[in-house]
Amino acid sequence: MTKLKKIALVTGVSRGSGLGFAMTKDLANLGYKVIITSRKEENSASLARQLKDLQLDVEAKVLDVTNRDQIQSLVDWIAAHFGKLDLLINNAAILDIQYTGIDKTDLDFVQQEINTNFIGAWAMIKYCTPLLKQSERGIILNISSGMGAFHDKDMGLLNFDKATIPNYSLSKLIMNGLTVKAAKDLKDDGILVNAACPGFTATYEAFVAMGARPIEESLPGLTWAATLPDGDKSGQFFRDKELLPW
Incomplete structure (x- = not known):
């Protein structure tokens, strides 16, 4: 009996110079079928074609992680075609490092950043969980930042040496908290x-x-x-295969 390929979903893959594209290529070379998404169809579709030309199993879909109807449609498509999801990588994010004081910050932009970087990741976990439960070993990886930790020696909140802490840092701080919550909530699954x-x-x-x-x-x-x-690591925060302080 032929063993089914592992299925991976990577959000926010829109640039050839981005980490999402690099991770996709790596995973496809490891034998995964990788579904990549971006808000603009032409971006992810063009990148998928590049990898298909290398004989890699990659497919592109349109997805805005703040659009729950789109998330549900994608999950339904994966369920119909594969019946499972082995790996979800929450890579989609707004990266905008603005050193704006708390009294001068555009709160509408903060809301947009939180909706993508945090609520969007939560929505992906929520909607993909039934598919991940069908995997022999479901994995969720949130692409975060040491800027969202208190004690990271280079860029952590307590060690940040610029004029002010960016909103981006706070969006990753709550994403790191989401990682711990999801790890605990999904442990029994x-x-x-x-x-x-x-x-x-x-x-x-x-x-x-x-x-x-x-x-x-x-x-x-x-x-x-x-x-x-090592299959027992969950609720952890890593950089270069090493634990990061929170």
Whole structure:
């Protein structure tokens, strides 16, 4: 009997220079069928074609993680075609580092950032859980940041040395809390939930000039956290295969 491929879903894959694309390529090379999503069909579809040209099993779908009707439609499609989901990577996020004081912040933008970075991730977990329960070993990986931890020595909230803590940090702080809640809530279902920080990575040209490291240095830790050779880790926060302080 032929064993079914593992099915992975990666949100927020819209740029060839992004971590989502790099993780997708890695997972597909490991034998996963990877479903990638972005808000604009042409972005994820173009990236999927590039990987299909390399004989990798990748499919693109449109998804805005703040649109629950779209999430449900995607989940229904996965259920109809595969009957399960083995890996969910919550990668979609608004990355906007603005050093704006608390009394000058645009709260409408904060709401938009929280809706995508936190509520969107929660919605993906909620709607995908029935499919993850059908996996032999369901895994959820939230792509987070040390900026959302209190004690990270480089960028944590208590050690942040810029003018003010960005809203992005707070969106990742609550995402890290969501990771712990989901890990506890889904423990009895055998679903592992963890968060991983890629470190300061050169996903944009501007980051290169600021000293960001190449994607090739960040990727192994993310792929490791997504595939977890040790099956008992859940509710943890990693960078480069090492535990990060919260």
